[in-house]
Amino acid sequence: MSGTLADPKAAREHSRAQGGTRVEAMPVLPPVADDLPAGVAPDDLLWEEVIAPGGYATRRLGRGARLRLIDLRGDACASLNIFNADIPTERLNVADTVKVQWNAYLGAGKLLLSDMGRVLMSILSDSAGTHDTFCGISNAAGNARKYGDGSNSGANPNGRDRLILGAAKHGLSRRDVHPCVTLFKGTRIEADGTIMPITGPFAPGREVVLRCEMEVIVVIANCPHVMDPRPDWRVAPLRATAWRGPVTPEHDAVRNATPEASRAFLNTEDHYRR
Amino acid sequence: MTDDPALSGLSGTIIHDEIVPARAPWVHRVKAGEVLRIVDLEGNQAVDFLIYAAADDAERYSAQDTVAAQGNLFLRTGSVLLSNEGRAMMTIIASAVDYHDTIGGACSCESNTLRYGHHTRSQHACVDNFLEANLTEGRGKRDIVSNINFFMNVPVEKDGTLGIVDGISAPGLTVDLRAEIDVIVVVSNCPQINNPCNGFNPTPVRMVVAA
Numbered sequence: 001m002s003g004t005l006a007d008p009k010a011a012r013e014h015s016r017a018q019g020g021t022r023v024e025a026m027p028v029l030p031p032v033a034d035d036l037p038a039g040v041a042p043d044d045l046l047w048e049e050v051i052a053p054g055g056y057a058t059r060r061l062g063r064g065a066r067l068r069l070i071d072l073r074g075d076a077c078a079s080l081n082i083f084n085a086d087i088p089t090e091r092l093n094v095a096d097t098v099k100v101q102w103n104a105y106l107g108a109g110k111l112l113l114s115d116m117g118r119v120l121m122s123i124l125s126d127s128a129g130t131h132d133t134f135c136g137i138s139n140a141a142g143n144a145r146k147y148g149d150g151s152n153s154g155a156n157p158n159g160r161d162r163l164i165l166g167a168a169k170h171g172l173s174r175r176d177v178h179p180c181v182t183l184f185k186g187t188r189i190e191a192d193g194t195i196m197p198i199t200g201p202f203a204p205g206r207e208v209v210l211r212c213e214m215e216v217i218v219v220i221a222n223c224p225h226v227m228d229p230r231p232d233w234r235v236a237p238l239r240a241t242a243w244r245g246p247v248t249p250e251h252d253a254v255r256n257a258t259p260e261a262s263r264a265f266l267n268t269e270d271h272y273r274r
Numbered sequence: 275m276t277d278d279p280a281l282s283g284l285s286g287t288i289i290h291d292e293i294v295p296a297r298a299p300w301v302h303r304v305k306a307g308e309v310l311r312i313v314d315l316e317g318n319q320a321v322d323f324l325i326y327a328a329a330d331d332a333e334r335y336s337a338q339d340t341v342a343a344q345g346n347l348f349l350r351t352g353s354v355l356l357s358n359e360g361r362a363m364m365t366i367i368a369s370a371v372d373y374h375d376t377i378g379g380a381c382s383c384e385s386n387t388l389r390y391g392h393h394t395r396s397q398h399a400c401v402d403n404f405l406e407a408n409l410t411e412g413r414g415k416r417d418i419v420s421n422i423n424f425f426m427n428v429p430v431e432k433d434g435t436l437g438i439v440d441g442i443s444a445p446g447l448t449v450d451l452r453a454e455i456d457v458i459v460v461v462s463n464c465p466q467i468n469n470p471c472n473g474f475n476p477t478p479v480r481m482v483v484a485a
Contacts, residue, residue: 089415094338095379098436100388104377105434115401115418117384134347134377136338141360160358174332177358179420189430193348193373195341226342260388267387 025052025237033241040066040243047242051076051222053235054155056162058169058219060085063272064247065212067121067240069220071128071184074202075236077225078183079137079159081167081176082112082120085215088172090116094179098133100260104189106131106181109254111261112210118268119213119261122254128206130186130198137163137180138226147233156233159223166219183208184238185225197227201236213248213268280313280446280480283368290483296476297465299403301410303328304453308485309367311450314425316477318441320464321424322380322400325355325363328456331413333357337376337420347430348373349422355451358419362454370447375428378438380404380421381466390468403462411458423464424449426471440470 005011031048046065050072051057061067069078084090093115098104100113107129112121137159143150150158152165163177184206186198222238224230248255248265255265281288289308293315294300304310312321325335336358341347343356350373355364366374379385382401386394404418425443430436465476 091416093379093385093420095377095420096382096385096388099378099428099438100385102437103434104430104436113385113388115382115384115415117382117386117388134338135342136336139339139358139360142339142343175416179336179338189347189434191432193346193430195345195347226339227345263388263392267384 025050025055036243044244046244047240049240051220051238051240053237054157054223056166056219056221057240058166058217059242060215060217061212061242062244063212063215064245065242066124066245067210067212067218067242068207069183070205070207070239071202072204072239073236074200074204074206075234076222076238077185077235078238079163079180079221079223080183081163081178081180081219083170083172083217084114084120085217088170088176088217090114091176091178092120092181094133094181097181100264101258104133106133109257111264112181113264117264118271119264120216121210121212124209124211124254126208128184128202128208130184130200130202132182132185132187132225134187134189134195135182135226137182137221138223142226157223159221159226162221162223163219166221170217182225185228187227195227197225197229199225199228211245211248213265214271280448281482284309284311284482284484286484288482289485290481292481293478294461294463294481296463296478297398298463299407300461300463300481301407302459302481302483303456304459304483305456305485306453308483309450309452310459311448311482311484312424313480313482314443314447315445315480317445317447318425318443318473319477319479320426320466320471321479322404322462322464323422323424324404324419324460326413326417326458326460327357327363328458331417331458333359333361334417334419335363335422337422340376347377349376355422363457364451364453366449367452368448368450371425371443371449374449375423375426376420377436378423378426378428380462381464386468394468397467398465400462400464400466404460407460423471438469438471441473
């Protein structure tokens with residue numbers, strides 16, 4: 001084989017012959033999805049990708065875009081960093097997200113707030129109900145301890161280093177990877193503060209639909225939850241689909257659900273008053 | 275020896291002793307092995323607290339890594355304060371208060387508009403203190419992450435409801451932190467007046483470093 005490929009023309013043929021290969025975890029370009037919600041035109045599809053176990057993906061999404069994440073086999077773990085795409089020093093603030101909403105458990109109707117008092121994304125629907133705002137994401141040292149290795153180049157990559165690579169694709173760096181929220185793998189808090197991980201595996205096909213309330217950069221890492229009790233590194237593919245949608249109107253139910261939410265949307269709308 | 279009760283139990287030599295005025299920022303370097311004592315002079319004063327590794331300030335305190343590693347939300351005596359890379363930065367070696375918060379974050383001018391209304395926009399806030407202190411050393415907004423709130427009480431109920439409630443601290447209570455690596459400590463002596471975290475009355479705190 002190496003003899004044949006010593007010739008650049010043969011190497012070119014060999015490379016080109018690989019085009020068109022289909023695997024499960026890959027982006028589909030242009031995006032195609034046969035399960036869009038009623039009323040969503042195929043032309044409005046923005047993104048269709050299956051994120052590999054241990055993989056990451058990142059995307060800039062416009063205001064009003066919907067992002068649907070599907071836990072294809074019940075064992076995905078979607079940790080999110082979110083930035084204001086225009087001014088990335090504005091980013092998800094997990095502490096404000098739970099404090100301002102007086103509740104730490106994510107679900108339909110909840111907002112993901114920035115550190116500037118604005119709404120980056122809202123959760124429109126949620127069939128999972130097991131999410132985590134407390135525990136963050138695995139890191140290289142922890143994965144090395146737990147699984148023997150946690151490097152990007154190894155078999156058990158850690159979530160933090162995946163977020164760093166995703167952020168770096170937008171010119172961001174280690175300093176910009178901030179506390180995250182994790183979808184599909186959950187935690188519950190007991191009276192004495194004990195954190196109970198709820199990491200499944202669950203039934204396949206659970207999904208969360210988010211609405212972008214700002215122009216955002218989303219970075220998603222799909223690595224085992226940091227409190228996953230299984231001794232082996234286990235995580236399953238995560239599907240991401242996004243489509244265009246209308247900017248949240250003034251009469252929107254999520255926008256008006258609480259006084260804190262209404263003021264967060266007022267701040268967001270003010271940001272785009274140009 | 276001194277008979278100052280605020281110094282009782284601190285071993286070694288006092289190498290720094292400073293009052294941080296009410297509402298003010300503070301930044302200080304603490305070397306590995308040194309002990310920082312925070313004294314809540316008048317009681318129920320939230321002390322918002324960030325830690326950066328002196329050798330590389332992109333490595334900083336991580337509330338999420340810390341609570342995940344100990345499997346509990348509350349910071350108590352024995353809690354090891356971890357960095358975003360999983361390294362021990364400081365350890366709480368003594369606390370006169372049962373537990374401290376690390377999920378409530380810091381108040382900001384912007385989050386105050388959500389929690390209380392836009393009439394609070396001009397009030398001073400912890401994030402402005404964090405920015406002021408960090409900017410003196412070349413760090414900025416992207417370096418501010420979820421912090422510790424010493425002497426602050428944020429219980430979480432069964433349904434996930436949480437809130438900043440009346441404090442469990444009292445005048446003269448202390449917390450002692452041993453640095454495990456050389457660190458930069460950045461503090462906001464919380465100026466919040468719209469919730470019970472400071473008893474609606476921000477007061478000074480005392481910072482003592484023993485080596």
